[in-house]
Amino acid sequence: MTSAAVDEHRGLGEYELFERYVGTSTPVILRGAIDHWPARRKWTRTFLRERYGDAEIELSSTETAERTVGRLRDYLALPERERAKWYLCDWNVRQQCAELLDDIVTPDGFEIDWMRHVPREERPDMLWIYIGHAGTRGPLHVDNYGTSAWLGVLRGEKLVRFVEPGDTPADELQAADVFATRRRGRAFPMRDAHLRAGDLLFVPAGCWHAAMNPTYCLSVTANFLDGANLSANRSFWLQRWHGRSILAGEIDRLARTRNAAARARLARHLSRAVDGWQAELAAEQEALEELAARLRSHGS
Ligand SMILES: O=C(O)CCC(=O)C(=O)O
Ligand SMILES: [Fe+2]
CATH class of the missing domain: 1.10.287 (Helix Hairpins)
Structure with a gap:
C-alpha cells in the first residue's frame, strides 16, 4: 500500500501555519526552516565525539523493547553490522547538555508553550536529541501528555510515517510495524514525511506516527502545549x-x-x-x- 505525502512548504507564514495546520491538527513539513540554526553546522560527528564522547547515554533497541547504557563515543563508532540495532532516542538537552540550547532556536510559529503554567515539579521536560545510524527506527506511538511536537533534522534524512485519523483501535496500532515491507493485519491509510537536513516537521497531538532513519540522522524534537492541543x-x-x-x-x-x-x-x-x-x-x-x-x- 502506498502512502500519501504530508503537505510541505517553504517560507509558510505564521498565520497560515496556525490556520491550516497547527489549529487543525494536521502534520506539515516546513522545508529549510531550521537551516539558520548554529547547530546545523556545528553539531558534526567530530564535534559530538570530542565534546560529549564520555557522556553516558541510554540506547533503545530497534527490534525489541530492550534498553542499554553506553558512551556516546562508542555509539558513534559502532561497527557496521551493529549500527541499525540501537537508537539514541532521548538525550535530554536541558538535563544533560544544556549549553547546546544556544545552538538551537525555537522555530517561528512555535513560540507559545503553555507548559510553563504547569507547576515546576510536575512539568515534564521534553526537548530531546535523537541520533540514529542508518536503519534505526522507533515504534508507532502518540506523544506523551497530549502534547504536539516540532522535529528538526540537523544531519541526514528521516522518514516519519503518520497513520491517518480513523477508527483503528489503539492496541492494533501499538502492535503494527508500519515499516515492514509486507505488513500483517488490517491496512490503514498512512501519510509520509520525507525529511532532509534543515527541514522542520509539525507533529500534532494525538496523531499516531513512527520514524525511521534511512541514513545516519541527527535531529531535535521538542514537545509543547498550545491552544490547539489544550x-x-x-x-x-x-x-x-x-x-x-x-x-x-x-x-x-x-x-x-x-x-x-x-x-x-x-x-x-x-x-x-x-x-x-x-x-x-x-x-x-x-x-x-x-x-x-x-x-x-x-x-x-
Ligand atoms: O525521530 C524519531 O525517531 C522519533 C521522533 C518522535 O516521534 C518523537 O520525538 O516523539
Ligand atoms: Fe513522537
Whole structure:
C-alpha cells in the first residue's frame, strides 16, 4: 500500500501555519526552516565525539523493547553490522547538555508553550536529541501528555510515517510495524514525511506516527502545549495540569501584551482552546441529556 505525502512548504507564514495546520491538527513539513540554526553546522560527528564522547547515554533497541547504557563515543563508532540495532532516542538537552540550547532556536510559529503554567515539579521536560545510524527506527506511538511536537533534522534524512485519523483501535496500532515491507493485519491509510537536513516537521497531538532513519540522522524534537492541543486534550489537562489556570494565566498575559502580532497570535490560540473546550462541553451536555431522557422513559 502506498502512502500519501504530508503537505510541505517553504517560507509558510505564521498565520497560515496556525490556520491550516497547527489549529487543525494536521502534520506539515516546513522545508529549510531550521537551516539558520548554529547547530546545523556545528553539531558534526567530530564535534559530538570530542565534546560529549564520555557522556553516558541510554540506547533503545530497534527490534525489541530492550534498553542499554553506553558512551556516546562508542555509539558513534559502532561497527557496521551493529549500527541499525540501537537508537539514541532521548538525550535530554536541558538535563544533560544544556549549553547546546544556544545552538538551537525555537522555530517561528512555535513560540507559545503553555507548559510553563504547569507547576515546576510536575512539568515534564521534553526537548530531546535523537541520533540514529542508518536503519534505526522507533515504534508507532502518540506523544506523551497530549502534547504536539516540532522535529528538526540537523544531519541526514528521516522518514516519519503518520497513520491517518480513523477508527483503528489503539492496541492494533501499538502492535503494527508500519515499516515492514509486507505488513500483517488490517491496512490503514498512512501519510509520509520525507525529511532532509534543515527541514522542520509539525507533529500534532494525538496523531499516531513512527520514524525511521534511512541514513545516519541527527535531529531535535521538542514537545509543547498550545491552544490547539489544550482543547483537544481538555479532560486530561483539566485533571492533571489545571487547564483552567493555564487559560486564565494566558488571558491575563493577553491583556498585558502590547505588540500587535503577538496579541493576534495569542488570541488565536486562546480562541481555539476556549471554543474547543466549549464545543466539547456542549457535546457532553447533549449526550447527558439524552441519557437523562432515556432514564426518564423507563419511569424513574
Ligand atoms: O525521530 C524519531 O525517531 C522519533 C521522533 C518522535 O516521534 C518523537 O520525538 O516523539
Ligand atoms: Fe513522537
